[in-house]
Amino acid sequence: MATLAKDRIEELKPKDVRLVIAASSLGTVFEWYDFFIYGTLAAIVGKTFFPAANATTELLYSLAGFAVGFGFRPLGAVLFGYFGDKIGRKYTFLVTITLMGLATAAVGFVPSAADIGYAAPAIIIGLRILQGLALGGEYGGAAIYVAEHARPERRGFYTSFIQGSVAGGFILSLAVVLGTQAVVGPEAWTEWGWRFPFVFSLLLLGVSLWMRLKLSESPVFKAMKEAGETARNPLKETFTYPGNGRRLLVALFGIAAGLTVIWYTAMFQVLYFLQNAMKLEPTVAQTLVGIGAAAGLIFFVAFGALSDRVGRKLPIVIGYALTLILLFPIFGMMGGAANPGLSQAAQRAPVVVGGKDCSFSPFDKVQATECGKALDMLTKRGVPYAVNKDLTGVIVGETRMSAGRYPTEQELDASLKGAGYSLDKVRPAGADIAMILLGVLALSALSGMTYGPVAALLSELFPPRIRYSSMSIPYHIGTGYFGGFLPLVSQYIVAKTGNPYAGLWYTWVVVAMALLVTMVWLRKDDLSHLD
Numbered sequence: 001m002a003t004l005a006k007d008r009i010e011e012l013k014p015k016d017v018r019l020v021i022a023a024s025s026l027g028t029v030f031e032w033y034d035f036f037i038y039g040t041l042a043a044i045v046g047k048t049f050f051p052a053a054n055a056t057t058e059l060l061y062s063l064a065g066f067a068v069g070f071g072f073r074p075l076g077a078v079l080f081g082y083f084g085d086k087i088g089r090k091y092t093f094l095v096t097i098t099l100m101g102l103a104t105a106a107v108g109f110v111p112s113a114a115d116i117g118y119a120a121p122a123i124i125i126g127l128r129i130l131q132g133l134a135l136g137g138e139y140g141g142a143a144i145y146v147a148e149h150a151r152p153e154r155r156g157f158y159t160s161f162i163q164g165s166v167a168g169g170f171i172l173s174l175a176v177v178l179g180t181q182a183v184v185g186p187e188a189w190t191e192w193g194w195r196f197p198f199v200f201s202l203l204l205l206g207v208s209l210w211m212r213l214k215l216s217e218s219p220v221f222k223a224m225k226e227a228g229e230t231a232r233n234p235l236k237e238t239f240t241y242p243g244n245g246r247r248l249l250v251a252l253f254g255i256a257a258g259l260t261v262i263w264y265t266a267m268f269q270v271l272y273f274l275q276n277a278m279k280l281e282p283t284v285a286q287t288l289v290g291i292g293a294a295a296g297l298i299f300f301v302a303f304g305a306l307s308d309r310v311g312r313k314l315p316i317v318i319g320y321a322l323t324l325i326l327l328f329p330i331f332g333m334m335g336g337a338a339n340p341g342l343s344q345a346a347q348r349a350p351v352v353v354g355g356k357d358c359s360f361s362p363f364d365k366v367q368a369t370e371c372g373k374a375l376d377m378l379t380k381r382g383v384p385y386a387v388n389k390d391l392t393g394v395i396v397g398e399t400r401m402s403a404g405r406y407p408t409e410q411e412l413d414a415s416l417k418g419a420g421y422s423l424d425k426v427r428p429a430g431a432d433i434a435m436i437l438l439g440v441l442a443l444s445a446l447s448g449m450t451y452g453p454v455a456a457l458l459s460e461l462f463p464p465r466i467r468y469s470s471m472s473i474p475y476h477i478g479t480g481y482f483g484g485f486l487p488l489v490s491q492y493i494v495a496k497t498g499n500p501y502a503g504l505w506y507t508w509v510v511v512a513m514a515l516l517v518t519m520v521w522l523r524k525d526d527l528s529h530l531d
Helices: 002-009 014-041 042-049 055-071 073-086 089-107 119-147 150-184 185-191 194-198 199-213 221-228 232-241 246-277 282-295 297-310 313-338 340-348 371-382 409-418 430-451 454-461 464-483 486-497 504-521
Strands: 352-353 392-398 400-401
Touching: 002 430, 014 042, 014 150, 014 194, 014 297, 014 464, 042 119, 055 073, 055 454, 055 464, 055 486, 073 089, 073 119, 073 232, 073 392, 073 464, 089 119, 089 194, 089 199, 119 454, 119 464, 150 185, 150 194, 150 246, 150 282, 150 430, 150 454, 185 194, 185 409, 194 199, 221 297, 221 464, 232 246, 232 352, 232 371, 232 464, 246 282, 246 313, 246 430, 246 454, 246 464, 246 504, 282 392, 282 430, 297 313, 297 430, 297 454, 313 340, 313 454, 313 504, 352 371, 371 430, 400 409, 454 464, 486 504
Parallel strands: none
Antiparallel strands: 352 392, 392 400
């Protein structure tokens, strides 16, 4: 079977390989666009379908819905991985992209919670579940399909376009959002225009199906089927095939978990950081992140190609190590450039809130204590704070406000403005914009190092008869749970602590774990199952 598959790969014409890469990559762009448009519009989705007492709570509820989609990705990996190993790569990812496109478009037609009450968030959650199931089968199918058409010496380069396509989906989501806002205007955007990016996925679905229907089955699967070597029960064999247990754990905790938290930090975390913590105007933040991410796509292809020369493991390990060293400095640089006045005010006149029972719950409509209400007011304004339970009241710099009690909103705003805090949305100057773009580009480079070689690595890690299942299950557990919950967990940490940088510790800890697992348990002879 291996010789027959190799001969068929050698016979492929360059134009055939280009079609395979283009159709698979574009389909992946469109499918991830469908998945990410929800996260890009998390704030307005929260306001429309998850109305709450304040914007922070709405955002957290919306991100919880975002996380639900990721939570169901492993189930989709099990379901579609089974069919991918039984009936083939091509038809399986035709089904997944159709399901994704229809579920995404449906979001654009769901009435708001103001119109149909609790049915609105219930429907949205249901559609997110369908999206998660579809995405669980998409990435593995596209990555494997390209890998099984590629010669070994070019496999990292060819499959890197699939990796870049994931970022491409995020960039396309930002581009469509910004373009729609510019065409319809702010009032129409808030009222109905935000629905267009969801409905737009119907057009993307049509283009993707048209391209993918031109493709034939992969040479490796054809040869395997002709030889009668397809798995009888791919799911069972995934967990019983000799040595596969260790490889599954490496793929989950060493590869998927590490690369995905870096990727989501480089895209979503930085977007929320700039919009919410640093108070940039949303359009400015989205534009800067989109430009930086688009420019950073070259890193995915470059490091995928580099892995053909130096091996898959080395760029990933170096990328993990650099992330641990540079993560906090990069965000510190961007924070200082994005809103210098806020950063300087926080250093010059730090806010301290005190009380014996001083706690803040971001999901509560009304805080249980007066101290919690003070923390809630600061969180709404994006002002960092520290908690000291040995005092009662609020201190801004050296000024203790309303000794023995907590300030009203008017008193708090007056004191903050007097201390130099700017509570309005800001637009950075030219030099500061350059620093923010540099930070986004640096994060994209780290993501490219750790993500670019991965499609080739995971395809080579598992034997052909169970490759779709074995690759998809750990990948989507890792990305679904470690990555999918990152926006929710990190923003919750920020809201809970008052520290705009505290959420980065989630990324740092997961990457440290991934570095250890990859260095110790990923072996060179593991990456030999495709040739």
